[in-house]
Amino acid sequence: MRKLKLQVQMTIDGFVAGPDGQLDWMWIPGERDEAMFQRVIELADSCDTILLGRKMTRGFIDHWENVVDNQPDSPEQSLAQRMVNMRKIVFSRTQTNITGRNLEVENGDLATAIQALKNETGKDIIVYGGAAFVSALISQNLIDEYFIFRNPVAIGSGLSIFKDEKILKLDSSTVYKSGKIVNKYLPG
Template sequence: MRKLKLQVNITLDGFIASPDGKTDWMWIPGKKDPAGLQKVIELATSSDTLLLGRKMTSGFINHWENVADNQPDSPEYPLGQHLVNMRKIVFSRTQKEIKGRNLEVENGDLATVVQHLKEQPGKDIIVYGGAEFVSSLISLNLIDEYNLIVNPVAIGKGMPIFNDKIILDLENSITFKTGKVLNTYRPA
């Protein structure tokens, strides 16, 4: 059975975005980390399906299609190529169609659809966000692996993904030269 892996950047105080949805705190000026990017690429390429919530989809698709189409010299280019070419499923209660390459819109019951996807053959499934969508997956106990990239910043208030108590077992922890830490957890 395929695993559903969450990969998300998170602040020290537990938010994945500021209250207005901005994530500008993720990029530390003057601090590039090829090892961190390589780990993100490895996580992405271990999956052949990407799940997204509707609210973050437009910006996500526009960014990565631009990287894949117009930035061959960017260190993010290999990631962009993979993300654009992989199957993407956007969950929405309100929209039936969203533009993007290899993108499908799913309006069905979240738990039923995700369980069916896990039972299909293929590589693992990865989810990046958004906050409400990820919170729903967590509340429904659908995440099999949590890859939390903890950023060395606190923002005071923002969008959390954990709304209830959850106990996780730490599987691995990698520290990057930017001060970011990738903690990989499994449900206890």
């Protein structure tokens, strides 16, 4: 059975985005950590399907397709190719058609749809966000592995993915020169 992996960037005070979805705290200009970038590539390569919440989809699709189409020299090109070429499923209660390469829309019951995806053959499944979608996955105990990229920044307020108590078991922890720490957790 395939696993559902969560990869998420988080502040040290527990937020995955600012109050209005801001992500400007995530990357320090000019400070690219190659080892951490390689970890992101490895996680993507272990999967063949990306799950997305509707609210983050437009920005995600537009960003990665723009890098592939218009920024051939971008250091993100290798990751962008993966993001564009991989199968993507957007979960939405309100939209039935969203444009993007290799993109499908799922309107059915979340737990039923996730279980069906886990039962398919292939590599694992990865989810990057958005916050409300990930929170729903966590609340329904659908995440099999949590990869939390802790950033050395506090923003004071913002969007959280944990709405209830959740006991997790630390599987591994890696510190990167950028000051980010990647903790892999398993359900407790």
